[in-house]
Amino acid sequence: MEDSVxxxxxxxSIGIMETIAEAxxxxxxxxxxxxxxxxxx
Numbered sequence: 001m002e003d004s005v006x007x008x009x010x011x012x013s014i015g016i017m018e019t020i021a022e023a024x025x026x027x028x029x030x031x032x033x034x035x036x037x038x039x040x041x
Contacts, residue, residue, distance in 0.1 A: 004029070012038075 008020060017034070024031055 006020075006024070008016075010016075017036075021031060
């Protein structure tokens with residue numbers, strides 16, 4: 001099994017996590033952990 005780290009930076013939008021999760025699933029991968037942060041205020 002291979003581990004990968006994905007970082008996504010951009011404006012917040014409704015459904016962004018779903019879009020990312022679908023793209024990861026389309027690659028046959030799983031998301032084991034997520035973290036979200038608001039940067040810059």
